[in-house]
């Protein structure tokens with residue numbers, strides 16, 4: 001029986017350097033067409049879209065957009081009653097977009113522009129007695145939201161308003177025997193959720209509860225012969241998973257366990273040389289999401305022309321330093 | 332613009348009408364059609380299948396979005412009339428059939444349910460139809476969970492969960508590695524009342540076996556089986572143990588015993604224990620071990636020879652071996668925490684090698700004698716080594732690598748001693 005390897009083959013003429021000017025063009029153009037069909041399609045996650053674009057641009061030392069417009073937009077998305085922030089005007093507030101908004105404001109050193117007490121109140125209101133967090137008032141539970149909650153509060157220096165011990169206990173209850181984490185207790189290990197849980201523990205200083213080498217082993221298994229990383233067994237490699245796996249390994253102090261040269265080659269191959277931007281796999285359509293995670297992963301791999309990135313927050317290290325936030329990194 | 336709005340309104344009315352007269356709709360789809368070939372009405376409806384032609388999607392999307400967002404504040408403030416709320420649902424139907432990942436729109440539906448404009452049962456129907464086209468959409472599963480919790484406030488309903496299971500099966504058939512659908516299935520297992528759990532576990536074990544055999548490279552299916560196996564701890568009776576053919580399994584493992592009674596076979600395999608037996612605990616150990624050994628011989632070995640080079644099978648094997656060790660240690664009253672011990676020589680700081688591809692020095696483990704001298708321990712370790720050997724040095728490089736990697740894992744685990 002023949003082998004059917006779930007991987008991609010890298011072609012001969014793939015890009016081997018970062019095409020910075022093209023990426024700037026790609027990211028700058030992206031947010032411009034406000035009335036287009038695509039803009040309506042992605043309106044429900046606009047705040048995160050802005051975070052991806054603006055952070056990617058920051059990592060390559062550009063910020064082409066007027067700060068005022070962005071800050072005004074974020075202000076207009078805060079719900080005065082609950083204090084939470086929505087993805088776009090007239091949408092409902094949600095933890096996911098509250099974090100994105102706070103991250104953008106940190107990039108622009110403008111946290112004071114919004115009602116921070118409102119944000120604090122909102123995040124605290126979403127914690128359940130078992131320590132878990134709901135994404136919004138309707139109650140969906142996910143470890144992603146645990147991460148969003150502590151990341152948001154840590155950036156605005158209000159971590160003390162929630163029950164950290166209970167929150168950690170819940171995240172721990174989502175750990176599987178392979179060392180990985182899923183979205184709820186007894187959910188399958190998944191690289192994206194592993195990132196959320198490891199970053200959660202790194203921010204709260206509780207990384208010692210992970211089984212370092214069991215988890216690092218599982219993460220190393222994600223690397224395929226093409227050099228790219230997947231997010232679960234027998235799935236295709238993907239640039240965003242490269243970031244989630246790599247940043248988790250970085251926080252676990254096991255970055256040196258994977259073949260970094262091969263990964264770098266894979267990520268570079270996912271650039272679109274015509275339009276700029278990164279895609280999930282070579283030859284696919286690029287988007288801001290994979291562009292941010294491609295650049296951030298290259299930063300962790302030590303590419304000097306890209307700003308240093310913080311593994312837990314996926315923000316420039318210089319911004320985190322300025323806020324005097326320290327995360328735990330294992331040796 | 333006026334013309335387009337009128338067209339959208341017409342489409343929405345038609346969709347709403349069809350959904351209200353036919354609760355048996357099996358499927359919804361957006362059918363690719365170029366605009367030049369457009370029909371008078373883009374709504375397609377035959378044999379319980381509902382669809383729209385793709386060219387009208389963008390008009391409908393813009394129309395529904397702007398209408399719904401405009402009404403959002405009024406709905407929150409409760410300043411809409413009964414009639415206006417009804418009309419709002421018509422727009423929501425169109426918007427959510429096209430793009431169900433917009434949380435705000437589902438929230439509007441939740442508010443309409445809470446104010447008794449919408450009925451929970453009909454909403455389960457609607458979200459089921461939406462799921463047939465967007466089978467990976469987490470917002471749909473999330474809405475269903477919310478509806479079911481609401482219904483359950485009145486009474487716990489077994490049929491409701493049964494229905495969710497078949498819905499999950501459809502969704503997992505439609506999209507590979509459908510994380511949210513499997514999570515939803517696990518949620519059902521966690522929420523069903525205890526009196527039905529045993530029934531459900533047995534039927535789910537059967538379901539998952541046949542599902543795995545047909546989807547050998549989808550790890551989510553294997554993971555679901557792990558959840559089922561972990562739930563066996565909650566069972567109090569020795570359920571149909573024959574289902575797993577203990578005799579056949581032992582023959583496979585080349586273990587001969589004079590006993591017929593599963594309990595005695597169990598004692599013979601595990602050895603004398605100072606802390607056991609506590610009779611009430613017997614069923615759970617026997618059931619658990621029977622399933623683990625069955626899967627080790629059937630799923631993980633037979634299927635491996637049928638379908639070569641599947642990482643999923645090797646991964647599942649790890650789960651089985653670790654959990655067999657768990658039973659063995661627990662039976663002898665020793666606490667077991669599986670972990671890997673990576674010798675420091677294997678910690679490379681090179682840039683061009685994955686740690687898993689390095690040679691490994693053997694780790695020396697201290698294993699409790701009670702454990703390592705039991706028949707089960709010897710059989711299982713021997714069986715693993717033979718299994719690795721038979722998969723090594725094959726022409727198939729991938730399978731060879733998987734075998735080598737597995738051997739390396741075994742050597743690094745804290746329960747291995749040869």
Ligand SMILES: [Zn+2]
Pocket residue numbers: 238239240241280290
């Ligand atoms: Zn991706």
